[in-house]
Amino acid sequence: GENVEQHPSTLSVQEGDSAVIKCTYSDSASNYFPWYKQELGKRPQLIIDIRSNVGEKKDQRIAVTLNKTAKHFSLHITETQPEDSAVYFCAASRGLTGGGNKLTFGTGTQLKVEL
């Protein structure tokens, strides 16, 4: 089955700096890669996703890049703000081409944005 590794487990940045979280996956058939943000005591919420036919996707201050050859993808947050502090999870699946979009999650990154 799919295995997703995520690094780092904790990340501390100064407000206004950029943050980068990296994930690798093992299943070459995976074609859908979402990122979720989970604030303390809350549900995970989808913040951005990318499909395997795209190398990069951007939405305001967040962007995701995908390298299919190396089987890794990354989340980039620019101009970080205190409200970006949360746990971020990457995930991978075969989408609807197989496995019914069963997501395998990384272990999470605790991001802390300091004033």
Added chain:
Amino acid sequence: DAGVIQSPRHEVTEMGQEVTLRCKPISGHDYLFWYRQTMMRGLELLIYFNNNVPIDDSGMPEDRFSAKMPNASFSTLKIQPSEPRDSAVYFCASSSRGLANYGYTFGSGTRLTVV
């Protein structure tokens, strides 16, 4: 849309008791997933349904866990008998086969404590 609705939000029970967690997916979503979240193991997929049919229950820890989806708007996850190691947050999520939305929407979760 009210989103994915889970009940109860919190459950405290004694070891050996039966516990039933409930989930109402988003109307029109044809996939439903049950995940368990702990500090040690992160987000683990327990079971998922497509059109009310269980597709993959390989993540169910043992026979003490069972899940049902009698109709498109309701699912239950039952633990009998419960054990302290079952303490976790249990999330239900739903998604759609529609091309516009591969990503899951999570419910608010049920925090289960078995004492």
